[in-house]
Amino acid sequence: MEYFHLIIVTGMSGAGKSHAVQVLEDMGYFCIDNIPPVLIPKFAELCIQGGQRVRNVALIADIRGGEFFDAVSQSLKELKEQHISYEILFIEASDQVLVRRYKETRRVHPLAPHERPVQGISLERKRLSALRSQADTIIDTSNLTPKELKDLIMKKYAIHERKKSIDVTIVSFGFKHGMPIDADLVEDVRFLPNPYYVEEYRNKSGRVPAVREYVEGFAVTAAFKEKWFDMIDFLLPHYEREGKSQLVIAVGCTGGMHRSVCMAEALYKHLRDNKIAVSIEHRDLQKNEVEEDAPGYEGM
Template sequence: MEQFHLIIVTGMSGAGKTHVVQVLEDIGYFCIDNIPPVLIPKFAELCIQGGERVRHVALVADIRGGQFFDAMSQSLKELKEQGVSYEIVFLEANDRVLVRRYKETRRVHPLAPHNRISQGIAEERLKLAELREEADFIIDTSNMKPGELKEVLKKKFAISERGKGLSVMVVSFGFKHGLPIDADIVEDVRFLPNPFYIEAYRHKSGRVPVVRDYIEGFPITQTFMRKWFDMVDFLLPNYEREGKSQLVIAVGCTGGLHRSVCMAEAMYRHLKKNGMDVAIEHRDIEKNDVEEDVSDDEKL
């Protein structure tokens, strides 16, 4: 019998939990939104007793549950005592993005019905700090398009293809913010022409077409891309033959806004075209002074 798989989705309000549940449902999970944590152990027990019919379950539990959410720690303890294996997926985003999302949707923050949104966000971070420490998978959706988040989830939690083949995550970052700790391959692109010194491009990300065209328009960039793509194409099947199932390719420039973003997108497109299971993340875009990235309708 296939092992029971439980995902508990939680995190900051406005970080994209609803979208996560929709994606997980699409790939075959039985999903319940806003379940009181006190009910989780009993519900898991019922699912296990249900046999093959309910083997992959995703539950959303967050501070919308009010006082019921305080039972989360006890419920997780009960799951462990019952021998139920689970993964906690924690969704977060930076304060500026969360405030923007609330203003766009005109929603009221559950912890600040009569106060500023920023006050509710601050209080929520404190309440969730301990749970975040226990999370198995933290996803920062600040710079993610819905399609990018979907690919990350499909790569991590796919049912039919779980454990098959090599999956790749391409991550852009800024060296001044530190290396990604889970990187397998690190590519330094600080030798490429820097749009930062062009006033019109300084506050635009490497995903903006004019910035991308500027970076990719230089012969040195085209030469680098050909050699880099060729090297990665050589490495991936060899990693896979050695039994590696996940690979993180990190691409870094100074601040993580222009060159690394552009080149990460180029690598992502290249691998996608070649049929690879690939996802992309731009870790440090929002740590810069960004005036233009992608259109709002492409964001979560």
């Protein structure tokens, strides 16, 4: 049988199962939330038949499945009969912590929708006791922050053949069109000399070599690039160390046509030359009157 890694995530409602699966998904696992246990053996079989396409899978199976959840023992038995290996990750927390979380979120317990949460928690512990005894890993989130839970899961279930690196997206934009809502870092380059006020450059984009040479020909631009690149080089490994997998760097000028485009391209080239996984997007470039454009560094 080809390599196939199946993690069955279960445990107490409100303990952090959904967060755990989100982490696994970010790590490269194919994830399904609240799958009826009766479907697990067939789903695993289909994944294995798919060969290289689906090799790392995480499934949440919990009491939200109602009467279907009672079939989990039979499903695990079928997996063993089919010689399909699996791990059970059980997420739990103390009664006091779970009650507090239910009160904070104002949710009702799925086993006690019209009663106090503590009654549903007690009933759920009894129903999960047999499955808990079969768990390969038990994580108590009572005293864990989301970041600490993420670190534990990443350490335990890392896909070793996948290189851990941060993916950087650089987005140029114009402030008059609004800032990108998904930006992690925003750099305002409106202090740089503006080609818009040079007649021959007004309708040429920041990707045109003559415009780029104009912007980069000033001492302030050279000084800025040196300091900016140094800051980005400093930040990236620290973001990676904190477990961040994606970083969006937005670079803005007034219209998103000249300075922001030029500086975004410069940063893209710098990161690409340093073997960083990077992509670039010029969000607002075509919202301007562009009469001449040119391929950026990505197209060279």
